[in-house]
Amino acid sequence: MTLDTTDADGAADPGTDVAGAGDLELRSLTKRFGDYAAVNSLDLTVPAGAFFALLGPSGCGKTTTLRMVAGLEVPSDGEVLLGGVDITWAKPYKRPVNTVFQSYALFPHLTIHENVAFGLRRQGRSDVNGPVGDMLSLVELEDFAGRKPAQLSGGQQQRVALARALINEPKVLLLDEPLGALDLKLRRQMQLELKRIQLGVGVTFVHVTHDQEEAMTMADTIAVMNAGVIEQMGSPNELYENPRTTFVANFLGQSNLVDADISGRDGDDVVVDAQGAKVRIPADRVQVNDGKVWLGVRPEKVFLASTGEPHTGNSLGTARIVDVSFVGVSTQYLVRMGWGQELMAFEQNTGARPIMRSADEVEVRFNGAHAFVLDHAQDARAGVDED
Amino acid sequence: MSGPAASTATSTETSTTTPRKRRSIGWLLLLPGALWLAAFFVTPLVQLVATSLYDPNGSVEAGYAMTWSWGNYTEALDFYSEPFIRGFVYAGIATVLCLLIGYPLAYAIVFKAGRWKNLMLVLVIAPFFTSFLVRTLAWKLILADNGFVVSTFKTLGLVDDDGRLLATGFAVVAGLTYNFLPFMVLPLYASLERLDHRLIEAAGDLYASPAQGFRKVTLPLSMPGVVAGTLLTFIPSAGDFINSQLLGDTNQTMIGNSIQTLFEAGSYPAASALSVTLMALIIVMVAIYIRRAGTEELL
């Protein structure tokens, strides 16, 4: 690879950047179609050089947000700043921003070479052959330069779309579900490739997807978007381990949410009354101070113990196993609690313990540092994958 | 053992019958079209070429003898080179005018008309509801010496005080442009309508100003429409005689008029020779044009 990567080191670690140097900032950005707010007062800062994922279900406003950054959609309200410069009203062709479109939008009448050269030529560059060659070798398509887009496979077209945008060395590259049209295997492969390229060129990537696994494996920061607003933003680990809304808890992975009440405080812990069981959760994992709450525990954080086994953690009481599904690496249990709710518990098949059977009685335990407490005003089913 | 053997037998059977059946169905589907073409295209064409080689001294009443009179062609070109050239020039100008008027019109209908799109399309086709002849006659009235167009043009100084519009090349070209404009607009509309709007956005995203985006993306992708539109305008204009007859100067006719006059005078061999020559010239021009436009793979 012959691309200039001198600033990649600094850029690859957004934390070391001077504040705001090349950051993309959205300030109360709003887009209304009629009286429907597709994007509702969105505030977001994408650090320069970050691989940033915008994750959300279909129709939540991801594409609309990207289009406003690219200048293809005029915001109803708010501002877009790039490196501190207000570009809200700049024409799309005057922004140092490029897009990889959901549908690729390759020019069907131009060869791959000319597709990739398009941006450079429009900027008045005449020495395009060198950079185009370098870019095509970066995406491993040197041999296809003379072909037309229709003569390439979906994955190859996707790489051309990427090369065509990247060659302009934009400050920000917007990727609108670029892998959506690919089959699972190719998608995994392209995810790694994209990540590799991003680390190499150090350009800020804003990657839109509704695939949570894709967002978690690729991005260093994820913003979870729902119905036009950002629900929560953070590293994949942070979002998964400490979701702040029921939507995030359900949309990223799966969660057991138990109806509970805050009953007091004990040192650094908050004591929660979950259907009669007193459990302790570290205060920084609790979003509300009193009243009704949802107590959340991820299925793989639930431990099913034989009743009476001694323990020091939290217990939700006894339950009966109603379903066991063996999936190879793990076993997934469905247990019915005393109060009638069914909870999920995943256990690694380490072989250390025998697999339990339906109708066995177990005690449901978890570590308070792995649970989270959410505001009860939210819908417990928000963000649940219905199929 | 019998299982595999039986299955081999059936598979060879299907592999021999299926393609044959397929092929014969293909031929059957071609048949009606082929018969139609043979009856209504090939037969008259052969007759036309044959007539162009008949003895020019014959007559409809006395009949014609096939004398392979190639002289019909040299004579046609000698006597009628002027209307030939004039016909092509008029048709060429009308085609260019149709393109200049039709492209922005089609573009506006596709990209700017919004909910008026269908209405505008209907308006483009509306002239077809009246006969070609009647509409051209109407133009005769509009451009008449005592009509308001001429008097307005005179006031504006666009026409000399003793000048006129009717019976000029201008009127013929205007008539051709008017009459064939829909044939330009419709293919252009179809190709622009088919154009993926996101490609224009992509061009903008890749630093193309709207003008550059048009030149590099919209225009090249609408070339099939341009080629189809210009052909549909140029070919019938080049052979047209109505506009020239009704709106033009009788001393400055197009080749269509010459052919029509010869047929009416009963000089069938000469008229046929002119027709065949016109057809050959148009085919050559169209072939060169399509090659030059380089749109084979887009079509």
Ligand SMILES: Nc1ncnc2c1ncn2[C@@H]1O[C@H](COP(=O)(O)OP(=O)(O)OP(=O)(O)O)[C@@H](O)[C@H]1O
């Ligand atoms: N031009 C438009 N006119 C009216 N409504 C629109 C328009 N574009 C988008 N919307 C609406 O705005 C909402 C957000 O659309 P958007 O395309 O941003 O969704 P998305 O998050 O990208 O979804 P997906 O994952 O399906 O691509 C949707 O409800 C959509 O119907």
Ligand SMILES: [Mg+2]
């Ligand atoms: Mg979208």
